[in-house]
Structure formats: structure tokens, C-alpha cells
Amino acid sequence: MIRQYEMVIGLEVHVELSTKTKLFCGCSTAFGAEPNTQCCPVCTGMPGALPVLNQTVVDYAVKAGLATHCHIASHSKQDRKNYFYPDLPKAYQISQYDLPLCEHGHLEIESAHGSKQIGITRIHIEEDAGKLVHNKKHGTMIDYNRCGIPLIEIVSEPDLRSAEEAKSYLQKLRAIILYTGISDCKMNEGSFRCDVNLSVRKAGTHVLGTRTEMKNLNSFRSIVRAIDYEYKRQVEALEAGEEIVQETRRFDKNDGKTHSMRRKENANDYRYFPDPDLPPIYLTEETIASLEAQIPTLPDARKKVYMEQYGLSAYDGECLTTEKAIADYFDQAVMQTKYPKLLSNLMISELCKLLPPDSDSLDLEPAYMAWLADLSGDEIINSSTAKNLVQEVYTQKTNPETIVKERGLEQISDVSILQPIAEAVLAAHPKSVADYQKGKTAASKALIGQVMAQTRGKGNPQKIQEIIFGLLSKT
Ligand SMILES: [Zn+2]
DSSP states (O other): OGGGEEEEEEEEEEEEOOOSBOSSSOOBOOTTOOTTSSOOTTTTTOTTOOOOOOHHHHHHHHHHHHHTTOEEOSEEOOEEEEOOBTTBTTSEEEEOOSSOSEEEEEEEEEETTEEEEEEEEEEEEEEOOOEEEEETTTEEEEEGGGTTOEEEEEEEOSOBOSHHHHHHHHHHHHHHHHHHTSOOOOGGGTSEEEEEEEEEEETTOOSOOOOEEEEEEOSHHHHHHHHHHHHHHHHHHHHTTOOOOOEEEEEETTTTEEEEEEEOOOGGGGOOEEOTTSOOEEOOHHHHHHHHHTOOOOHHHHHHHHHHHHOOOHHHHHHHHHSHHHHHHHHHHHTTOSOHHHHHHHIIIIIHHHSOTTOSSOOSOHHHHHHHHHHHHTTSSOHHHHHHHHHHHHHHTOOHHHHHHHHTOOOBOOHHHHHHHHHHHHHHOHHHHHHHHTTOTTHHHHHHHHHHHHTTTOBOHHHHHHHHHHHHHHO
């Protein structure tokens, strides 16, 4: 039943910009300060206080637009979006309505069906709201430190068709933003968070169904779970003859379900109007060009270099470029190894797993991973020893050559050592030998594994294989 439906997803991503001061005042934006120590009459919405636009915010938003192939508006403005919420003391949020800074962009994702272009409807600037802190003893308290922190909201077209595509889109978007240096994109600190708009329709039809919105999802895992749950819920509702209500829903990590929060407001409920305290934003072509010149090589371009120059696959290239810190590290390490592909494998399969999330940089001498790839490529150690050593090299910050020498981890390729071990293993496992002769080829794997174990994992796998098959052919 579920296959007769198609899910349609559009994402709204809020990114906190890493400016030193807030959008309309000089208050600090540093994360983690004591509550209500970083606010002033402007960002707490005192009557008569006047906002002054932070130029860096405009520069950063334009960079985000340029990096995602948007058209940059030479003339835009800021509007008041009116609604009351306890963490929004002005009772309106300054945002952009009909003249956003950036429009009509796109980015490229790798999906199960190859690469796909996802449209970006718009990118506009707006201010963040404060934060409600729920406390058993004191009830609900409000921290205004986050009030007025500059955000960009990046709205995608409803081009995504699965949770996997949504995840790829977010990873690519996050990578691009990280490369431009306009945000730290720390999901656990809320500087990169996502609202999911989801609707379903019968496969093959083109009319959009009624959508629901899930707010403020701040981990890839939650986003995927929320999408899968909400898709199933909507399909089941439609099949039961119910109507989907346009509403905002909250995803609960604990029960894995989405729960209705409130009926969704429409744009006309917000009574948008141009903020009379803020002049329009005009951008010259020179300004836009000079911002464009500041954008470094972006993930897709870097991935292309890795594929062409080092023969890496599209998948490997994507993995290495998703985090800028990892790509930067790879760039330094790759110059010091003869084996770029091995280096890439060791980084993707082992090293990346050890890094804490949202790392700005990788605290390890690039030469160490390069030398580890060389030790493996030159067959001084075997590939599983190389994999096992990554964690040790990373945590102890030690040169892998030193570890290999000290612990005698060199690969054993000497046939005069391996041959007698193999003979003994065959003699001790007549059942495996018999199985192999009966055509159970997998039995040879067990024998090879036994020889490897006897060399304490240091044996040359190719040599062991040759010897075992040589012996088996004679039995
Ligand atoms: Zn302030």
C-alpha cells in the first residue's frame, strides 16, 4: 500500500551566522553564556529602541546564496512578521517577506539513482528568538541571549522524495555553509536546524497533497526518523479516508512519533509589512563580485579534484568533502603518501569514526596517516594491521613507524615461516579440508583465518592464501 504513494519533502533550514555581534545590536553572540547576560534594549524589544543592520550578516547571507547558485537581489528589504510568542519580546520578528536577498538557487546531491539537483527557493535573513527553559522548580524561564542572533533561512523546493535524499541534501548544504566559513553549523548547539515540510500523493500524480511541518529537528537521525514516521502516518490516514490537516507537528525522540502542536498559520496571518526602522538593502555588482571572490573551493569542486587527481570514487570524494576539517586534513596528508586511495580508505573507514561531531579541525599530524598508508602500500604491514593502528596513532599521537617497530607488527611474508604454520593448521583441521574437497569453498576461509590467527594477525594475506590453496590442491 505504502508503495502506491510518493512522499514530497521540502526543507527549511535555519543557520546561525557566526558574526561576533547580533543582527541589530552590538551584543555578543557567544554560545553558552549565563542566561540574560548578552542582551540590551534593542534585542529585548524595549519600546523606542532602534535596530541597526549588521553589515557582516548581509555579506554572509550573500555568500551562502552565491555558494548555492542563487540570484542575488540588488534591492531587498526587511519586514516585520507579527506573532506573539513568549521568547519573542517585540511580538514581531524581523525577517524578509517578498524581497529576499537570494533566490532561485540549487545544489547537487548523490542519491541512490545517481546525482540529482535540488532547487533552492530562497535564502533570507532574519533574527532568532530567545529560548524557553523549562524547570521543575521555577516553571518556565526565558533566556534572551539568543534573541537577535542572526539567522539565514534556506528554503528548498519540494524536490526531495525520501528521508535519504533529505539527509544527503542537508549534509551537502551543511558542507557548503561550513566551507564558506559563515557558520560553525553545530547541530548540537542549534546553529544548524531544520524544519521538514512533508506531504504525500498517489505515485504518478502531480498535485501536491496537504503538508505538515515538523519544527526544529537538530540531528540527522531525528530528521530521518521523523520523516519515515510522518510519511507512514499520512498514508495510513488517507487510506482510512481521513483528511490531512495543515499543521505544525513536534517529533518526540523518545516515542519516535510526531504530535500535533498547532494549526499552521498562513502568510496572511502574520500581517507582514516593511520594517519602518530599517532602510532597504542595496547591493552593487562590485560588492557581490568581491564577496564571490572570497568563496573558497567548494565541496563539489574539491570532490572532482579528488576523483580526477587521485582516482577516488564519487562516494569516497563525497565522504572526504562533507566535513571541511577532514578535506583539509586529506589535502595535507595526501601530499606525503604514495598511496592516495589507501589513505582515503583508512580515513573514511577508521579515522572519521573517531572524530567528535562538529570538529573544526583534526588534531593529528597529517604525515602520520600518510606514513600509515605508505606502510600498508609498501606491504611492510598488512591492511588489517593498518586499520587497527589508526585508533592508536590518533589517540596516542604517535608516528606509526615507531609503533610498528616497537611492537614488531611488520607483516610476515616469508614463505619458510608461513608454510609450516599452514601445514600444521591443515593437519589440525581435517574436517575443514574434507569440506573444501566436497565443494564447500568457504571452508578455505576458516583455514586461512587460522593461519592468520597463528601469526597474530601479521601474516601476508595473499601469501597465506597462495600457500593454503597450494596445499589444498595437493590433498
Ligand atoms: Zn542587544
